Amino acid sequence: MQALNTLGEFFERSGAEVALYHMGRRVAPCPPETLAGFERGEQPWPEPWQGQARIAALFRIGDMAEPAVWFLALPLDELGLLSPASRDGFLNRLVETLGRNVATLGQDETAQVEHFMQDNPLAFTPSLSFQAMLNARATADQSLPASQHFEPVEAYLSGQQSIDWQALGLQGVADFAVRSDAAAQDALARLIDEERFDAEVIRALCLCFEHCAPSDALVTALIDRGERAARTGDVETLCACVRGVGASLQDAVGAWYQSLLEDTAACGPDLLAAIAGRGWTLLEDATRLPLFLMRLAERPEANFADVVRDIALIPRLRLLVLMTLRDAPEGGSVHARLANIAPRH
Known part of the structure; x- marks a missing residue:
């Protein structure tokens, strides 16, 4: 060869x-x-x-x-x-x-x-949620049947059947995220609004819907659920909801991110990581990105340099990130963080 x-x-x-x-x-x-x-x-x-x-x-x-x-x-x-x-x-x-x-x-x-991939330096093992989403995407793209977990998850999330959540597999949730239509997602949104699911279910849903664009009603329901989590101090569920709507193009998501970034009490490292990791497209904004970088710089426990390098590698964000850093006001938190970043050799 x-x-x-x-x-x-x-x-x-x-x-x-x-x-x-x-x-x-x-x-x-x-x-x-x-x-x-x-x-x-x-x-x-x-x-x-x-x-x-x-x-x-x-x-x-x-x-x-x-x-x-x-x-x-x-x-x-x-x-x-x-x-x-x-x-x-x-x-x-x-x-x-x-x-x-x-x-x-x-x-x-x-x-x-x-x-051949064993012990290969380029090989990596995706997380379980990424593996589940890949299987769901690939089978749907090839017009193959969903996994055996899909139907019981669909019945549970539609409210048609009461099942012990612990018995349902993440693969079924991934299949639902990929295969459900707007009507099914709108029905799910109504059940979320009625608080029919506990936090563990919401977090599993968001793990999968962060890879898709949820329906408008589902986006609204997840934002509302995230707000309720924030009020009760449930940071894990709040961050899950932030990630879960990150693929949506709805203006409401950008507005929610903006409001969270404006709330100093909400902007812990986990929330900032959720926005950067799954909602990065919402940072392509002349107001939101500087605010995000300021909040990141204000958190001493956040790795400012690594997060900035990570999002600056995204082509659609690179120029905006560099311009925002260049224009950071002297005496501000971003300017102070930049002064402490040693150049990479």
Whole structure:
């Protein structure tokens, strides 16, 4: 097998049927052209996480009975572009391991292809919620049935059946988040408004809906639930709700984030991390971003430098972050934090 220059070349030359998914800030389909442009050095990674481009590659070669799954964390440079050395090492090892038989891999080699990722420096293990969401996304995208957990979760969340919540699996919640329509989500919102679910259920819902765009009614219900959690000091549920609505494009979410950032009592490190991690698109705002950075700088226990570097790698935020830092008023908390950040070498 000839040398490989990109991951895209491997999938193309092997004749693989491949589906790519973002696995960094949230689980979402990743168009092949996004990976291609990134590997050519033409564009930064759109959704970086902790200095990496995290992707899942689900692919089938030849007559593999089941698709193989690779979870890859590709290192990024300071501009969010690919640092190619690790990727090139991965490809060289791939050629050495699979050799000339890559195009004829069959059913018996599925394990071999997946075994290749063991002890691989680019491999990572996603959290359970990310694994559940990937399975839910992939099966829905391929028009395959949902998991066996979907129907009992759907019955429970629609109020049709009273089931012990502990007996329901997170995979079923993920399937519901991906497959439910607006009507089903609106019905769920009404039950949330009636306080039919305890905090544990709300947090599980938000773990999955943070990867989707909930219906308008569900967004409103989760915001209201988050506000009730804030009033009772339930920071965990408040942060879950903040993450759970982060993928929504509703103006109400931006307004809620704004009100939380304006409340000094609410702006602990966990809340700021929830906004940066799942609601980063809402920071693309000339008022909200400076306020977020100020609150972050005011919390001595928050790692200001790491959070700023993380969000500055997001292409749509990079320029706004740099301009906001540049214009930080002297004597303010952001300016003081910047003075204490040692340059990276």
